[in-house]
Amino acid sequence: MGIQTIDGALLKKMLKEAALNLDANKKTVDDLNVFPVPDGDTGTNMSLTMQYAVREIDNIADGTVSEVSASTSSGALMGARGNSGVILSQLLRGFAKGCKGLKELDIQNAAQALQYASDMAYKAVMKPTEGTILTVARGMAEFAMSNNESYIDMESFLTDVIKEGKIILDKTPDMLKVLKDAGVVDAGGMGLLFIMEGALNALTGKESTYQQPEIEWDKPVEDRIESYENITFGYCTEFIIIGNNDETVRDQLAVKFNKLGDSIIVVGDEEKIKVHLHTDNPDKAMGLALEIGSLTRIKIENMREQVQNRTVEKTTAKSVKPKKYGVIAVASGEGMKRIFEDLGADEVILGGQTMNPSTQAFIEKIDHINAENIIILPNNSNIILAANQSKQISKKNVVVIPTKTIPQGITALLEFNPELQPQDNQDLMEEAAGEVKTGQVTFAVRDTSFKGRDIKKGDIIGISEGEIVCVGNNPEEVCDELLKSMIDEYSELISVYYGEDVKKESAEDFISSLESSYDQMDVELHWGGQPLYYYVISVE
Template sequence: MRALDAAQVRRWAVACVQSLDAHREAIDRINVYPVADGDTGTNLLHTMRAALDALLRAPARARSEAGAALAELARGALAGARGNSGVIASQLLRGFADALAGSTELGGAELRSALDAAAARAEAALSHPVPGTMISVVQGAAEAARSADSDELGDVAGAAATGAAAALERTPRQLAVLAEAGVVDAGGRGVAVLLDALVAVVAEQPAALVAAARARELPAPELSMYTAREAGSDQFAYEVMYLLSEVAGNGVDPVGRLRDALVGLGDCVSVVGDGAGLWTVHVHCNDVGAAIEAGIETGRPRNIRVARFADAPSAEASRFVRDRAVVVLVRGTELGDLLVGEGVTVVPVEGEEPAFRLLEAITATGASHVSVLPADAGLTETADEASIRAVAAGQDVVVVPCASPVQVLAAVAVHDPRRRAGDDVVAMAEAAAATRRGEVVVAAEDGITWIGACSAGDVLGFADGEVVLIEPGPAGVDALDRAACGVAERMLGVGGELVTVLLGASASDELADELTDYLRREHPETEVVVYHGGQPDAVVILGVE
């Protein structure tokens, strides 16, 4: 991919949420600085969910310009920021938005500028930046991007992710508390996850699958959850956060005055704005009332959150009643019936708003992790749209790439709820990708194909999406049989052990018998299974594994 447009920016936001969800627990476990409260991964996830939600609710301009989409992400992240890490993540997005203001696309050169701006914004967010934190990782990514030999987006993104990983590995040498715990910086690990997600989107790979396949288990800290905090900050018992608006100048710098007042009360102070009059305030202190009063003297505080560090982190109440579910979006009632028998949730494509009905089905599963399988390539966009909405609402949803019902059947066949969710998704994706697909359809009109002209009523044979043969019409049993046998022969020419035949709504029993007889006679080494799929378009769909 040479550049990210607004739609791809949205895909990156979804990928960030999915990847952070996959890494949340591991990041929480290594969270020892500035406070060992085990919530950095959770805070980053909540912050990015708020960013995605803001983008999904954004006006039309954010759907056409990458810069506008990034601005909405930054605004949502700032308003929903959790903890120090969430504030810095919001500034990372703000830096991207600043660099892309008014731009319709994000290319390699723009990404360099965006990372430089993000590094500057992230450092300016804190009153006392410390080396060895997520700010160092953002800076490492920016420096590596500047040093990339190419201006291609993929090369710059890859260099940034590599630079972030290298900077992350250096954090224990920069911050003693990390070295003592034997871990890297938790916030820095979150930055690396966000950039890994960007690389996956640029490479046009399913980011959730990449995250699951490449997830590295991080070592747990070998010290108490309530380890002493650096720079004497163990004297501060509370974290205070709020949003601030209607800031009045009165001839002075009100934000600077607020920041100075908070520095006098505690540490880990950040006061950052979205450029449109909204500020997020964060401080660790003992005098909660004074921290809030300082905000009242500056503007109008709202969404005030106070956490006491001595309180053990409580598990968030779950709205989910089970761990795993598989949802399939299909055309054809009989295929749906076949899949229901395999224990999956089936959503038939009927009428209007299939994305909304798919979203309803995903939510109704009550599962914390849902794998969505579109039964043909034309349903992928619908599956993506529904999954984006579900992810923004807090569900972990992954669309497994499938271009045919036979690939869905292969994926469902290897589904195993006893595996880890990430491993199961990878296994289904690999099974689908390993299944070659063929189709026999009747041409609806005259046209030109890669192998020549066809007329309405001719029979077309497809292998992996390409026309490989044309049988002159009319489309009787003999022409359909020749086409189906020809497609099967071409597909089995490179080997295969199992042939799956899905009969369409217009396929006759005679055609099914002729095709299976041919396969068993000419390829006795292969196993043949035949199902009635009921698909309205293809007369026959073939899968070879």
């Protein structure tokens, strides 16, 4: 007879192996992105969330399943990144609820905990969509609840629960048309199965051979910057590159980084490279890194701001009266960051596609602003849940404007009025954001077919309102075609934000042609500096 119950020590082992298994397979999950664009990050977000979760349980020596699961839930809540990470944190929160007060889990308890996990995750999403991680979680929970009395050992029980999850995962394309059109299953659902399989491996003593490198990937490089005089380059930038590489690649990368800043550290192995540098152009540094592989554990800090804040904190009394409003915006690209700062944002988190900020990142910014009301502009559909989760945790009055694109965020911020009450501001800003049409021009990272349209790796693609509208070989030509699909008789303003891979002269020539074509409309050009996307455009 196999294992019948799980105690705290075994649960701790299972959760750690679950995190390792997901980390080892996160690229497989990332590659299931519906669109063939360079921002698939479901696996990365879920893996980072799990790593935060299991980091918390290292502080528990001989805990019960109740204590271990509660600690895991707490870590996941703060470390959640992206929609998939937030949903995962809610699954772990529900699981912890099912374990509350228990020293050990038997099969019936485990089934109940899985049910609590599913229920909690569904409650966290305002409009749950079937064919996602939620469906896979619910299917496994329903199977567990209906069949738990048929099993006498935990191994066979969890094995069959996972089998049921795989059956449901394979059906997700039949539930979501976008999955069927792209020829993929749901990425979040697959990530959840990697977590479950890792846990089962630990239960049965079949731990994977995957080992995280001995390099202290999680430990930040310590910078002792005490004054402006010691700062040559303004941003302390750290990240990890995931991809096949060797010592030559690392050496070449270090040479390129030396042209962008100082305090360069480039270390790693065949699968990961840890990077640290001080630079005025963190986006350019990340752009060079993206030529090698995907990025994770991104941290960008304004060192001048840190020195100033430390000085202010030392000299300013804590009794300073808070102002009425503070604004936090998420932006990808130094140009976009400056636009939000010029419009009055108190804090701008560098993030967006491929680098979704965690709940913890929002909490830190919220706490840092001395204001009664905090307005958050996520500016990305995959960041809204993390922003809302920070709202639930914070003791301040936080208003999340559900902006899905940077142009929506800019337009919403233009409508902000510090004299109005929070609800009035929310209504005005949401209404303004809803009137903005956004388009994006990027490149395909794989061959695919989307809604009957053949797309080859390297093709330039134009995306608007969740649809691939056009495909071509030239960013400006694709952008022009994309605009034609977005403009109607009511359109008055075209705003174009060019990215780090577009030369200023090319963008200006393109704008000149647009001004000739749309002489009845206002046409604006802005430097966005965003990575991966040649152009971000909006029509109002």
